[in-house]
Amino acid sequence: MPESPEVETIRRGLERAVLGLKISKTEVLFPAMIKSGLNLIRRFPRKRITSVERVGKHLVIKLEGKLCLVIHLGMSGKMLLLPKSSPLPKHTHLVIHFREFAEKLCHNDPRRFGYVHIVTSDGLRDLNCLLKLGPDATQLTKKMFDRMVKARHRMIKPLLLDQSFIAGLGNIYSDESLYKAKIHPRRLSHTLRSSQLDSLRLAIRTTLRQAIVAGGSSLNDETYLNVDGELGRFQLQLRVYGREGERCFHCGRKIRKIIVGSRSTYFCPRCQPVQKR
DNA sequence: GGGCCTGTTTCATG
DNA sequence: ACATGAAACAGGCC
Known part of the structure; x- marks a missing residue:
């Protein structure tokens, strides 16, 4: 976790x-x-x-x-x-x-x-x-991220999870970042527009920063604890992760859960529509 | 007690 | 080289 x-x-x-x-x-x-x-x-x-x-x-x-x-x-x-x-x-x-x-x-x-x-x-x-780690997810520049993503032909979510591509993101924060950037998790990386990539880069940065402020995410009150044995609080701010069947805070559609790259993936089908390009 | 789930690495295959 | 998928790891949960 x-x-x-x-x-x-x-x-x-x-x-x-x-x-x-x-x-x-x-x-x-x-x-x-x-x-x-x-x-x-x-x-x-x-x-x-x-x-x-x-x-x-x-x-x-x-x-x-x-x-x-x-x-x-x-x-x-x-x-x-x-x-x-x-x-x-x-x-x-x-x-x-x-x-x-x-x-x-x-x-x-x-x-x-x-x-x-x-x-x-x-x-x-x-x-x-x-x-073998890629650049840290918090350190991405616009140029660097644009070049890196367009050079690959992969679905964007598994690419974000690939630690040799960028380091630091796991399942929770990649879903949250894609939601914030309004990008479908199965979208092929090389078809993304520069404007979308920059909103994704900023969404990643914002999400990670807010999660640090909240002391991280603790999902099943057991999982993650800080050094003082305390739970994180970012799970209270999650917009899609773990919310299958609940309403999107933005548009009211039900959040869906699908498998992408063999990982559970949560997204809003209206806010993150399938787009070919 | 069996099957499922979790994240990451590693291995196999296309 | 790159993309993808499965298996493995170990324990908790239903």
Whole structure:
């Protein structure tokens, strides 16, 4: 579930809470979550956290001594700050303790679709999962986006979900952005007009910004939580996602659910009409 | 207890 | 190379 607004909310929470803190020890409860660099974890003690960054849907936590923790949260991943005395939640895979800080940082992922890489700064530069990412969805320029989309012959929604095309969008925010730009999710990318592409680019930007302000989306009161264990609020502002059969806020037609690129897709058939060109 | 759903990666095929 | 589809991952839910 975490798309870039959720990851960004987590990033900000971590930056506020643990930036500059010195690690005292780490616990690896489920080593298989660590896809590379498990051996580097023994260097963590006595290192401070020097930055907390986001790359697409990845969290990059940098430490002194050129150490980097790269985390993808998959669908159900969380980073929770819990009092040191709290019992570990089920499905906790990695725990980081800090000197002089009353809380521990727990990486938790029930479905285990996420992963962790531990690398040095040099290793970071050739981590495939980061190298193959397209430009961040929040950083698109008009020219760049126009050129990129028209160069491809694909349905627009699966293209938006392709992290090697642009990074950061998942199912929720691509549907919301296409609705805002009034574009049908199956529209072929190369048939879109420059004016439509620019409204799509701006719709993506606005949607992601509003979602970050709302602290991300939590759909089934379980799924996404920020570092303080709180739910997001953007699900209250969703216009199409998860609203099958409900009325479009703009025109009153019923929102439809279809499958596009094998993914559930919600849209308004009147506001987002099929258009050949 | 089986089938479905979720997002992403990976593999196979056109 | 590019597009597309299926399978795999794991657990929660009905």
